[in-house]
Amino acid sequence: MKRRYYSFFPQNYKKNLAALRATFEDSSDLVIREFSFGTNKDKEVKAALIFLDGLTNPTIINDSIIKPLMHDNHLLYEEEASDLSDLDLIRNRLLSVGVVKTIYTPNEVIEACLSGNAILMTDGFCQALDIGAKGGEKRAVSEPVSETSVRGPREGFTENLRTNTAMIRRKIKDPSLKIRSAVIGARTHTQVNLLYIDGIVDPDLVDEVERRLKKIDTDAILATGYVEQYIEDNPYTPFPVIWCSEKPDAVAGKLLEGRVAVAVDGTPFVMTMPMLFIENFQTAEDYISRSHYATSMRILRLIAFTISLFAPALYIAFTTFHQELIPTTLLFTTAASSEGIPFPAPVEMGIMMLIFEILREAGVRMPRPIGQTISIVGALVMGEAAVQAGIVGAPVVIVVAITAVSSFAIPFLMDAVSIIRWFLLILASTMGNLGITVGVFILLVHLSSLRSFGAHYLAPLAPFQRRDLKDTAVRAPLWAMHTRPRATNPQDLKRLRSNPPRNPSSSEKATGVRNHDKEQQYDP
Amino acid sequence: MKSTGGNISPKDLMFAVFCFIQATVLRSGYIIAVTRQDSWAMAMTGFLFAIPIVAIYAALLRKFPGKNLIEISDCIFGPIIGKVVSAFYLFFFLSLAALNAHDLGSFVVRYLMPETPIAMVLLISLMGCAYALRKGIENLMYLSICLSIIVAGAVAINSILVLNDMNPGFLKPFFQMDLMTYIQGTVTIGAVPMGEIIAFTMITPMLEKEKKVLKPLLFGLLLSAFSMAFAMLRDILTLGPLVSIVSLPSFESIRYVTLADTLTRMESIYAVVLILLFLFKVCILLYAFILGLSHILGRKNQPLPNQDHTNPSFNTDQPSNPKSFPPLTLISTALVFFYSLIVFESAMENIDWGASTAPFFSLTYELLLPAVSLLVAFLRKLGKAREVRE
Amino acid sequence: MTRNNSTIRKGALPRSITVFGICVLLASFLTGCWSQRELSKLAIVVGTALDIGDQPDTLKLTAQVVKAAEMGASAGSQKSSSGGKAYVNMSYTDRSVLSAVRGISHMQNRRLYFSHNKVLVISSELAKLGMGKGLDTFTRDYESRMNIQLLISKGKAFKILEEDVDLEKVPSLHLFGMMENQKLNSETAVVTLRDYNIATLSGSPAPVVPIVEMKKDKVKLYGTAVFKKGKMIGELDxxxxxxxxxxxxxxxxxxxxxxxxxxxxxxxxxxxxxxxxxxxxxxxxxxxxxxxxxxxxxxxxxxxxxxxxxxxxxxxxxxxxxxxxxxxxxxxxxxxxxxxxxxxxxxxxxxxxxxxxxxxxxxxxxxxxxxxxxxxxxxxxxxxxxxxxxxxxxxxx
Amino acid sequence: MKALLVIIAFCGIAWMDLPDMIKNKQWRNLAIYSAIFLSVLTFGVLVASDIKVPSPIKAIQVIYRDILGLSFKAS
Known part of the structure; x- marks a missing residue:
């Protein structure tokens, strides 16, 4: 879609201003500050500073633009001071602002204006100065809500793109961290940055991501999720194929594994791609904590995933098709609790799962204090009452509760799992174990068929890559993970310079004496 | 990106062979009924019997690199006889797919869901297969290692759990039956589960290194032979003389698992693994059939349907190649569905077929036709002779 | 099979999802009544007894069914127990085991479920006539297992299942536990159906089965029955x-x-x-x-x-x-x-x-x-x- | 009844397969496809309406066992 642009009238300052006013008609936040400056009266220059109030930093406007022009021109050399109408002169000698750009077209004026810059137009010139005066209110860097960390860094991304890229830059102090920029959205003109580390990342991958970003033809990009949906490979899968995080350290880690990050202005989330299935089970904390603990947590998450996916389906399959699988004593208890329940087991399970989904949704959208009330009412009162009233059996409540709790352990997959769970439940209640097995087969094939920017989604498992298993269910010690994951096809495979990798203690033994000496030297 | 998309590594192929044959462990009842307590040895001799068969496939594939079995027979026999030979192969693949689907169905109906009509079981299973085939066979092949690990784990766990019920005395006496019995056992194992890997000759053109066929096939076979011998040993040791009268020994032996009175009746869990394997096998056989059919019906000199999407994610916006093959997946699956419904009237017919005629039927296509093809190719001096000499 | 992204983008996948979904839904409506067995519609059999029927060439099958509600009461369920017996014995006389099972289900609103059957008691009178009839069904049937305990009763077999139990709630479970316990005593040959079958199939078929008898409402182990050609021919003390x-x-x-x-x-x-x-x-x-x-x-x-x-x-x-x-x-x-x-x-x-x-x-x-x-x-x-x-x-x- | 279900299922198959071919104007493929489709449909309807379709496996067994004399004796 094309914006109605006014044409630039060469050297006609008044007309230009009028046209600009017409473009921004009914925009009360537009400020056109007209003023004049100059050293002697007859050579006074008429000028206008145009900016959008709220997007700009008033301090810069006042102290670095208007003040030098109006008050500090006596600091100029005399021959310069005589003719102030030269834009280059103003730019080079007067404006004490970091980013100043000369612009020529009305489009640029509008874009600069909208992105929070101040525009200086002077009478008699067909150029204008685009002065970086971005500012305005923004949220301070705070601890991320969606991912909390115990030992790791606590900062999280904000809605401001520059802050976000700066946070990453602060982690990776290397000129080869590249940040390409693009503007997407015909109306929103959202700034989108593409980050990668040159020398690690596969250049084809960067080109591919950029190509897909450029292909986006929409009028609005309001959050990362918008971009995600436009560039992902498999639009019809419930599984996330692009990873996103609120934590700069996590994103930096992904970049260092040879991935590409995409940051979108206005969202405190940064996406990275390609994404592997196993990333759903990884957290930034894993790499900080000890590897045994991290490994056990990984396994725990995998178990939680299995439970939250299969528990209701397996319960139905066992209690309605394969009662022989239930230990005899447990069968009696289960049978006792299903005496007098009016619904067949699948319906019973469906009701409880539905109630749980509603409770979850209600809890998420409500303000936190109310959310807690809802969960207490839902979990305690409704569960207990439903059992008491004989609408559902106690085992069903237990199973749904386990399912729910387990799904919270794998936040990335929660959405996918809560859909697939229903699919498996239907299969299990029609075909029992066979249904579940066919469901698992379909699920496996589906996962195996997914691609994320050319990487196999199920990567170290299918296609099997033995050497990449170090960061799956097991999180090997960092010194043992001496290569980057091959799924991202990094240019520079080696993470450690020393090859072969060594257990730190064993290398210490070899050179222990020397190290010790050195340490003593540096010890004050 | 130079990812392995569409390319299958030899390792994948090897474990795919393993999974493929492992699905047939259930059918070991045919052989165990014949060779009884010595059946475990038949797995090994069967493997020896299968080596020349595999060597013939490897020689054919070497002579005509990048071509699958149907294309090769077209090359060797010319367009008309080639089509006839291909049609024979196709019938074989179709029958195998139907037989295996029927095996799956009757297994599920007999042991898991006795009151469900077999048609429903087959329908849902074949829907799973059709889905997998539409997603591309390579995705299934990638899964083979994972699947093998699951299978090995399940077999190991189950075997450990029945350890308590084993009696080594059941293995005796060793080798006291007629020689003919052992020949029958060897040929049956060599032909029925092992020789069926002829279906993989339709997939080998998708290999990363298409010339390295013999090794993965042989090692896959060896692996399967070991695991088959292991499973048979377990069954014989747990079931003793019962092994030759129960219909599915490997399933029956797991029914004894009792661990602390809670972990009993594990066979439904094992059944899950078996069904997965059966789905895998039926998928491979169906793929062989569909690809062969496409080749017969499709236009000449067109790229293979699976080779023009070596890297599917990156050409999303490029115009797809005009498909020269009609989409046969669903309709072929439907054909297998109906075929497997009528293939046997009863389990007794199934057993009779498996024990008496199946080895000869299979050998015709697994040994006779390829051997004749190879011979004709030699006589007509077709293919890359230089490579054969190496 | 031929995965083509352009077609997927244009909606082939939603189409297959629709068709698959419809199929699954149809299947769920069609299969609804086949193999599915609601727990509350099952009569869980934990013990079975076989006697000679009163008509010639018939046998009397007694199935011990657990009343789940009574059993569950002990496991902390809220439902109050009526204090009655936790089991029901159901008998039917017919010409074969299977038809007797069918006969029982004619009288009940629930289906007899044999997967959790623990013991099979056969009266010595029936055993002397021949075991084959009863045992083949229990071996062949997919529901029943081969690791059930096999017992021969002196006197009527169904009486054994009416034992007055103290520590357990159900006689069959008591019998089962009792037999498990006998391994420590080594005065009883503990025999499962599988052992019996293996012994029968072996080179010199003379299987043995332990004998139990009722004494003052309590079951007592007595000795071992010896079988030959499927018939009980004697006892070991x-x-x-x-x-x-x-x-x-x-x-x-x-x-x-x-x-x-x-x-x-x-x-x-x-x-x-x-x-x-x-x-x-x-x-x-x-x-x-x-x-x-x-x-x-x-x-x-x-x-x-x-x-x-x-x-x-x-x-x-x-x-x-x-x-x-x-x-x-x-x-x-x-x-x-x-x-x-x-x-x-x-x-x-x-x-x-x-x-x-x-x-x-x-x-x-x-x-x-x-x-x-x-x-x-x-x-x-x-x-x-x-x-x-x-x-x-x-x-x- | 069963035959009707088969026909409905085949409509589903056609609905999934046909649009692509028609869109891409692959008339030769369409012809081949229709031929196979109709024959499988006939087969399916025959099976579904309980008309006894002889199993090809039976025929093969007769050829191998009775004509060629190739068979093991079943135990």
Whole structure:
């Protein structure tokens, strides 16, 4: 879609201003500050500073633009001071602002204006100065809500793109961290940055991501999720194929594994791609904590995933098709609790799962204090009452509760799992174990068929890559993970310079004496 | 990106062979009924019997690199006889797919869901297969290692759990039956589960290194032979003389698992693994059939349907190649569905077929036709002779 | 099969999702009533009894069904228990097991479910007529398992399932637990359906099954029934049963009271193993060699003698040996008189000397009583328990 | 009844397969496809309406066992 642009009238300052006013008609936040400056009266220059109030930093406007022009021109050399109408002169000698750009077209004026810059137009010139005066209110860097960390860094991304890229830059102090920029959205003109580390990342991958970003033809990009949906490979899968995080350290880690990050202005989330299935089970904390603990947590998450996916389906399959699988004593208890329940087991399970989904949704959208009330009412009162009233059996409540709790352990997959769970439940209640097995087969094939920017989604498992298993269910010690994951096809495979990798203690033994000496030297 | 998309590594192929044959462990009842307590040895001799068969496939594939079995027979026999030979192969693949689907169905109906009509079981299973085939066979092949690990784990766990019920005395006496019995056992194992890997000759053109066929096939076979011998040993040791009268020994032996009175009746869990394997096998056989059919019906000199999407994610916006093959997946699956419904009237017919005629039927296509093809190719001096000499 | 992204983007996938979804939904409506069994519609059978029916050529099947609500009451369920019995016995007389099961379901609103069947009790009258009829159904049926406990009852079998139980709630579960417990006593041959079938299929088919009887509303183990050609032909008493267990290496423990010159001493079997081997003698005949290795302990000493003295230990060992030997000989003579190879001699000969067995197998019934059994018993008394010397009046002086 | 279900299922198959071919104007493929489709449909309807369709496996067994004399004796 094309914006109605006014044409630039060469050297006609008044007309230009009028046209600009017409473009921004009914925009009360537009400020056109007209003023004049100059050293002697007859050579006074008429000028206008145009900016959008709220997007700009008033301090810069006042102290670095208007003040030098109006008050500090006596600091100029005399021959310069005589003719102030030269834009280059103003730019080079007067404006004490970091980013100043000369612009020529009305489009640029509008874009600069909208992105929070101040525009200086002077009478008699067909150029204008685009002065970086971005500012305005923004949220301070705070601890991320969606991912909390115990030992790791606590900062999280904000809605401001520059802050976000700066946070990453602060982690990776290397000129080869590249940040390409693009503007997407015909109306929103959202700034989108593409980050990668040159020398690690596969250049084809960067080109591919950029190509897909450029292909986006929409009028609005309001959050990362918008971009995600436009560039992902498999639009019809419930599984996330692009990873996103609120934590700069996590994103930096992904970049260092040879991935590409995409940051979108206005969202405190940064996406990275390609994404592997196993990333759903990884957290930034894993790499900080000890590897045994991290490994056990990984396994725990995998178990939680299995439970939250299969528990209701397996319960139905066992209690309605394969009662022989239930230990005899447990069968009696289960049978006792299903005496007098009016619904067949699948319906019973469906009701409880539905109630749980509603409770979850209600809890998420409500303000936190109310959310807690809802969960207490839902979990305690409704569960207990439903059992008491004989609408559902106690085992069903237990199973749904386990399912729910387990799904919270794998936040990335929660959405996918809560859909697939229903699919498996239907299969299990029609075909029992066979249904579940066919469901698992379909699920496996589906996962195996997914691609994320050319990487196999199920990567170290299918296609099997033995050497990449170090960061799956097991999180090997960092010194043992001496290569980057091959799924991202990094240019520079080696993470450690020393090859072969060594257990730190064993290398210490070899050179222990020397190290010790050195340490003593540096010890004050 | 130079990812392995569409390319299958030899390792994948090897474990795919393993999974493929492992699905047939259930059918070991045919052989165990014949060779009884010595059946475990038949797995090994069967493997020896299968080596020349595999060597013939490897020689054919070497002579005509990048071509699958149907294309090769077209090359060797010319367009008309080639089509006839291909049609024979196709019938074989179709029958195998139907037989295996029927095996799956009757297994599920007999042991898991006795009151469900077999048609429903087959329908849902074949829907799973059709889905997998539409997603591309390579995705299934990638899964083979994972699947093998699951299978090995399940077999190991189950075997450990029945350890308590084993009696080594059941293995005796060793080798006291007629020689003919052992020949029958060897040929049956060599032909029925092992020789069926002829279906993989339709997939080998998708290999990363298409010339390295013999090794993965042989090692896959060896692996399967070991695991088959292991499973048979377990069954014989747990079931003793019962092994030759129960219909599915490997399933029956797991029914004894009792661990602390809670972990009993594990066979439904094992059944899950078996069904997965059966789905895998039926998928491979169906793929062989569909690809062969496409080749017969499709236009000449067109790229293979699976080779023009070596890297599917990156050409999303490029115009797809005009498909020269009609989409046969669903309709072929439907054909297998109906075929497997009528293939046997009863389990007794199934057993009779498996024990008496199946080895000869299979050998015709697994040994006779390829051997004749190879011979004709030699006589007509077709293919890359230089490579054969190496 | 041919995965094509452009078509997927244009909506082939939603189409397949739709079709697949419709199929699954259709399937769910169609299969709804097939193999699905609601728990509350099942009558869980935990024990079965087979008797001779009152009409000729019929049998009476009694199925013990658990009342889940009563069972669950103990497991903390909120539902109040009515304090009644936790089980119901249902009987029906018909010509086969299967039709009797069908007969019961004609009278009930629930379907009998046999997967959790634990015990099968067969009356000795029926067993004497032949077991085949009942057992084949239980072996063949997919629901029933081969690891159910097999029992023969003196008197009516269904009476056994009406036992007055104290610690358990259901007689069958009590019986099952009781049989599991017998492994420690080694006076009963614990036999599952699978053991019975394997013994039947073996070279010299003479399976054994434990016998139970009702005494004052309590079930008591009695001995072992011996089968031949599917019919019960005789019994082994407790000592003979133990002899049988010695030979077949199934002794797991047990107690033995011996009369010594000083009085009664109770000994305990701790660990034992035995091996049975066929040996070909020079004249071509086959003998059996049995070696029993036994490790025991002194369990109680009612006498005043110091049993820790080594010469006394030797005496005790001799007595223990004698007891074991007499158990085995007892069993052997009973087996010979029944001409039933309960020890599986024939099967062992078949495994070791298959060629000889070919010649022997046809007149095994006459050959078996003539097979010689060499018994070698090695006994060790490893400890005297917690006491070295007995508590005797004034013993501290 | 069963035959009707088969026909409905085949409509589903056609609905999934046909649009692509028609869109891409692959008339030759369409012709081949229709031929196979119709024959499988006939087969399916025959099976579904309980008309006894002889199993090809039976025929093969007769050829191998009775004509060629190739068979093991079943135990």
């Amino acid at each position: 407790k000592s003979q049963t133990r002899g049988l267990l010695w030979v077949t290496d199934r002794t797991r423990g047990g107690a033995l009271t011996v009369d010594t010159e000083w009085g009664q001493v109770a000994l305990e079997y701790l660990h034992s193993n035995s091996s049975l081997k066929p040996v070909r003698t020079k004249d071509g005949a086959i003998r059996m060699e049995l070696t029993v290795n036994e490790e025991g302990a002194i369990q109680s000493n009612e006498t005043t003698e110091d049993l820790s003295r080594l010469e006394n230990v030797e005496k005790l060992k001799e007595l223990m040996k004698e007891a074991i030997r007499s158990d085995i000989e007892n069993a052997l003579s009973q087996a010979r008189s029944l001409s039933a190879d309960v020890f599986g001699f024939g099967e062992i000969i078949r495994r070791e000397y298959p060629k000889e067995w070919e010649k022997m197998k046809n007149n095994w019934d006459t050959l078996f009583p003539q097979i010689e059994l060499d018994i070698r018993v090695n006994v060790k008394l490893s400890s005297t328990g917690g006491l070295v010397r007995p508590v005797i009046p004034g013993g501290a002086q």
